[in-house]
Amino acid sequence: MDEKKRMQVIAENITYYRKQRGITQKELAKEVGITPSTMTDYMKLRSAPSFGVIQKLADFFGIKKSDIDTTFKEEKSTIPSTTPTQAPDSLVTAINNKVVYLDQELKEPRHSAWISHGERLLDEQNTVENSTNTVDEPVVTYYTYNYYDQPASAGTGQYLNDVQVETIELPVDYDADFVVPIYGDSMEPEYHSGDYVFVKLSVNLANGDIGVFEYYGDAYIKQLLINEDGAFLHSLNSEYNDIKIDRDSDFRIIGEVVGMYREG
Known part of the structure; x- marks a missing residue:
């Protein structure tokens, strides 16, 4: 089952059990400790709940985790009995x-x-086991970055302040202070929803630079344009209007986009 189909099954099952319980999406989100917008993302197939959230949902509804996520495998070991060439039972169990x-x-x-x-x-x-001529496989190096799970919007804007910083490992090396995911299509074709952008903290961006900006509490990835008409946050996608900024705007530069990574 592909990931999109899996998210659809999860959303349908959550809806079924929620309606059986007779509560709203907002009430369910509160019961399992997530925000209403996160629950909406599950229903709109923008993201899938973590296994921790699935466990909380199952506990709340009084059902098994597999009743929500049908791909979930119950926690039982399928490791065969050990032989003299295998690891001891205690090590196998720990792993x-x-x-x-x-x-x-x-x-x-x-x-x-992690799965990928x-x-x-x-x-x-x-590949190595099935090859008659053993060839040394290239080693992929992963680099650790500070990561803000709340996306920077390439569209309507997303709140970035006070978001808890985590870490993420990616197979590219940039001199960046943190990484954020993009949500939206206003910076296409250069940046797509789901891409990761690498940001170097800076308050000195020049005309034409791509950066992450805070505008009235929301974080945007945009191009900074400065001309005789003033300063603007510009979208590469022509379907979006520029955002004009001036000295009275609630605006600040967060940093410059120094790189991008796209999975797959």
Whole structure:
């Protein structure tokens, strides 16, 4: 089952059990400790709940996790009995428990990155084992960045202040202070929704620079344009109007976009 279909199944199951309980989306979000906008994202198939949230939903409805996410596998070991060439039972159990814990606790997009990395390692292993001539596989280096899970908007704007900083590992190296995901299409074709942008803190951006800006409490990724008519936050997508800024605007420069990474 692909990820989009999985999100659709999860959304439909949440809706079914919510209506059985007779509560609104907003009330359900409060019960499981998430924001109403996050619950809306699940329903609109913009994101999937983490396994931790799925557990909370299952506990609230009094059902199994697999009743919400049909791809969920119950926590039981499928590791065969050990032989003299295998690891001791205690080590196998510890590793298995660790895998289950990571599978439940990692949130998107780190959960998908973890799965993708594991699949890459398995593909590399199978390639080596099935090859008659062993070839050294290139080692992918991952770099750790500060990460703000709240996206910078390439459209209507998203709040960035007071968002908890986390970390993310990506296979590209930039001199950046933090990474944020993009949401929206106003910077297409250069930047797409779901891309990660790397930001270097700076208050000195010049005409034509791409940056992340705070405008009346919302964070935007835009191009800064300065001309005889004034200063504007410009969208690369011609379907969006420029945002005019002046000395009376509630506006600040957060930093310059120094790089971008797109998965797949």
